[in-house]
Amino acid sequence: xxxxxxxxxxxxxxxxxxxxxxxxxxxxxxxxxxxxxxxxxxxxxxxxxxxxxxxxxxxxxxxxxxxxxxxxxxxxxxxxxxxxxxxxxxxxxxxxxxxxxxxxxxxxxx
Amino acid sequence: xxxxxxxxxxxxxxxxxxxxxxxxxxxxxxxxxxxxxxxxxxxxxxxxxxxxxxxxxxxxxxxxxxxxxxxxxxxxxxxxxxxxxxxxxxxxxxxxxxxxxxxxxxxxxxxxxxxxx
Numbered sequence: 336x337x338x339x340x341x342x343x344x345x346x347x348x349x350x351x352x353x354x355x356x357x358x359x360x361x362x363x364x365x366x367x368x369x370x371x372x373x374x375x376x377x378x379x380x381x382x383x384x385x386x387x388x389x390x391x392x393x394x395x396x397x398x399x400x401x402x403x404x405x406x407x408x409x410x411x412x413x414x415x416x417x418x419x420x421x422x423x424x425x426x427x428x429x430x431x432x433x434x435x436x437x438x439x440x441x442x443x444x445x
Numbered sequence: 446x447x448x449x450x451x452x453x454x455x456x457x458x459x460x461x462x463x464x465x466x467x468x469x470x471x472x473x474x475x476x477x478x479x480x481x482x483x484x485x486x487x488x489x490x491x492x493x494x495x496x497x498x499x500x501x502x503x504x505x506x507x508x509x510x511x512x513x514x515x516x517x518x519x520x521x522x523x524x525x526x527x528x529x530x531x532x533x534x535x536x537x538x539x540x541x542x543x544x545x546x547x548x549x550x551x552x553x554x555x556x557x558x559x560x561x562x
Binding site for chain 1 (some may be wrong): 449480482488489490491492495502506514528546547548549551552553554555
C-alpha cells in the first residue's frame with residue numbers, strides 16, 4: 336500500500352474537468368508545500384506536470400492545475416483532451432530527505 | 446534536451462548483487478542532486494536514494510539502507526546504484542531522476558530488476 340492515497344481511476348468526456356485527489360498526513364502533504372504530480376504513459380518516462388503544489392513547468396498546458404487543502408492535494412485537468420489519457424501519480428516530500436508517492440490514478444477520456 | 450539512459454538491470458538470485466547505471470545528458474550533471482526511484486508494477490513508486498551534486502553524501506529509504514549505495518561520476522555524467530543482498534521485494538523497475546528542489550523534474554525510462562531463484 337502506497338503512503339499517499341489516490342483513487343484507482345477517474346474518467347471524463349472531452350472538454351470536461353476531472354479532479355484527482357492525493358491524501359496523506361500532516362507529516363507529508365499537510366506539512367510541506369512540496370507536492371508534485373506526474374503523468375505516466377506506458378513505456379515512457381514519467382513527466383512532471385505540477386510542482387510545489389501549484390506551479391506548472393514550462394510547456395505544461397494551463398489546463399492542468401494543482402491545489403492543496405490540509406492533508407489532501409488535488410490535480411485538476413480542465414478541458415479534457417484525448418491525449419490526457421494516462422496514469423497520474425502524486426508525490427510529497429516527507430522530511431529527513433525522504434519522499435512518498437501515491438499509488439497512481441488511471442485517467443480515461445471517454 | 447535532458448535525457449537519462451538506465452542500464453544494468455536483469456535477473457539476479459536472492460542475496461546477489463547488481464550495479465545500475467544512469468547516463469545523463471543535456472544539462473550540467475554536477476549541478477544537480479540525483480535520485481533513484483523504483484516501482485513495482487501495479488503499485489505506486491517508492492523513493493530509494495538521493496545523492497548531492499558533488500557526490501559528498503547520500504540518503505536512503507529505510508528498506509534499502511545498509512544494502513544499497515548511491516554514487517556518481519561527474520566526469521562521465523553517470524549515476525550509479527550498487528545493490529547488495531538483494532531480496533525478492535527489491536524486484537521493480539528502477540528509475541533515475543533529477544532533483545529540482547525536492548521535486549523530480551526529469552526521469553529516465555527505467556531498468557527492470559528481478560530478484561528470483
